[in-house]
Amino acid sequence: MHILGLIRIFACLEGLRFLKQLGASPIPADLESAIHALKAVFESESDIQLRPFRLLDKNGCILYHVAFTNKSSLQSQVLKPLLTAISDRFEDVLPVLSIERVDTIELAAAALLQGKCAILLEGLEQTVLADVSVSAGDSGSVPQNEQTIRGSHEGFVDDLFANRQLIRRRLETPDLTERSFVLGTKSPYHVSLLYISGLADDAVVEQISTRIEAVTAKYVKSEGQIADILETSRWSLFPQMLSTERPDTTVSHLMEGRIVVLADGNASAFILPATFFMFFQVPDDFVLRWWNGSFFRFLRYISVLITVALPSIYIAIVSNHFEVLPIDLVFSLKASLENIPFNPLIEALFMITVLELLREAALRLPKAIASTLSIVGGLVIGTEVVNANLVSTTMIVVIALTAVASFSIPSHEMRLALRLVSIPVMFAAVLLGFVGIAFSFSLLFMHLTKLETYGVPYFYPLTPLEPKRLWPAILQLPRKLFRRG
Structure with a gap:
């Protein structure tokens, strides 16, 4: 032996x-x-x-x-x-x-x-x-959208069996349970549900299983159909499941009692139930020293406020509240707006549309051409719209800061949701100023506190408030401070 x-x-x-x-x-x-x-x-x-x-x-x-x-x-x-x-x-x-x-x-x-x-x-x-173990070299791909400086660089692939192996290799426990489903009456489409028995809520497992089994389509075209049936509130702009292409992130959520759904042909995993604060955690937070992780996670929450509120605050100031600015800054803003024929809301919508078009074009084009497009969009278009007096220089700075802040949000789905939320806030700002922004945020918080995913409050642990869980969710603080694990 x-x-x-x-x-x-x-x-x-x-x-x-x-x-x-x-x-x-x-x-x-x-x-x-x-x-x-x-x-x-x-x-x-x-x-x-x-x-x-x-x-x-x-x-x-x-x-x-x-x-x-x-x-x-x-x-x-x-x-x-x-x-x-x-x-x-x-x-x-x-x-x-x-x-x-x-x-x-x-x-x-x-x-x-x-x-x-x-x-x-x-x-x-x-x-x-x-x-007769599987060779250690049989690994997945490199994550494209969730890259890290330190830690694992292994990601999911398009094969369902390979993705299950990537999870099981990292989680060697007999309590890991898997349920397999075959959807599509004409063409089989394989879906797997994984959870740790004893940690995951059995009622939530049964709810998710029932939703998956309820699919009666003849053909399942993509994992988007699976994601659509798993969402508990389809009218909400906010994502109700976390999508990740990293096995280590998936395993960490499994060990916290959550449920993972894998679909064939999809190089990512769906994690349920999801809460708001889960979308701002990245693996680097748990690899770096705790004060570094806390600082960068705090920056991500600041970026949420910038993404949603910065254009609206600028529009409210220019349209209704010039008195809140120092007199020197008022003269500077007046000079930049002197020859602009449009109101600030039209400027902001125009620049947001141009930015989204450039982002979408860069995403669809080959990488070699996409880099050229970024130069054209950033230099040529940005410079010429100012020279043509279509947009003020201050508005370009505001939209650029908003774009940078949104790109620092780890989750692509949450990033899109926050950008969409900022648009009605801008309309409220141009109509009612700061009062409209306050009213919009009140409605936003009401929606987030009311939203649930499989019985779990979306804004937990902020509502219902649990201070011992709230601080670790917001900041990456030492575990001994909260006696965790």
């Missing part, structure tokens, strides 16, 4: 919290009892596959975990030699470098989570473990 192999097994068992005293759960000599005892350790027994065989005059069975096992290696290095063996000594039969023997159910279950297969034989009160 290899010492390093035992150390890995014991470390895995400690992390999964199912290590018992040695000898507490011995492997039964009866083959059927041994198979049942080993599969019962896992919440999702379908993850453990078995292949019966006969060695000389004894019945045997191979058990393996579908997510961690290389099936080609299992077939060529374990199953085929066993079917043609003329000896019952496994060390002489199997061409596998790592072969171990354990005599407890717990050790055998931990080995399955490391990509080893368990070989059970009738009358043998031991399990033979052979290493």
Whole structure:
């Protein structure tokens, strides 16, 4: 028995919290009892596959975990030699470098989570473990929209099975449960739902499963149809599920009791239920020192206020409240607005439209042309609209700051929602000034406090207020300060 192999097994068992005293759960000599005892350790027994065989005059069975096992290696290095063996000594039969023997159910279950297969034989009160794990080089792609400075650079791919493996490799626990769905009556479309049994709310799991099963379309064109049925409030501008292309982010939310939905052909995962503050957390926050993480997360919340309120505040000042500015700044603004034929609202809408057109064009064009487009849009268009007296220089500065602030928001869906929310706030600002902005924010907060996702308040832990959870959600503070984990 290899010492390093035992150390890995014991470390895995400690992390999964199912290590018992040695000898507490011995492997039964009866083959059927041994198979049942080993599969019962896992919440999702379908993850453990078995292949019966006969060695000389004894019945045997191979058990393996579908997510961690290389099936080609299992077939060529374990199953085929066993079917043609003329000896019952496994060390002489199997061409596998790592072969171990354990005599407890717990050790055998931990080995399955490391990509080893368990070989059970009738009358043998031991399990033979052979290493047939998936190669460590079989990884995903590099995330394109959620890049980090430090930490993992592994991302999901378009294959559903590969994405499940990426999650299971990072979360080696028998409590990870998976439900599989096949949608589309004409063309099968595969969807998987993953959660940790005991942490996730069973009622929420059943609600999500019911919504997925309710899809009766003949063809499921894309994951957008799945996202549409999973949203609890379709009329809200705010996203009600977090989409991520990072396995490490997905696993962290699973360990917090949330539910993950994977769709075939989609290189991202949907995380439910989602709250407002989840959309502003990035992996770098948990890698950097706590004061750095707190500072940058605070900047993201400031960017929300800038994205929604800065154009409206400028419009309100120029239209109704010049008296709040110092006299020197008033003269400067008057000079920039002197030859502009449009009111500030028209200027802002025009610049926002141009900015969105440039962003959309840069997204659809090849990267080489997109870089040229940014130069044309930033220099040529920006300069010429000022020279043509279509937009004031101050408005260009305001819209540019708003765009930079919105780009600092990690979630693309939340970024789009905040940009849309800023438009009606601008209309309220031009009509009622600061009163209109205050009224708009009152309505916005009323909507956010009323919104729920599968029974979870969207603005939690701000409403209902839980100070011990609110500060860690807003800032990345030391765990010991709040006695967390």
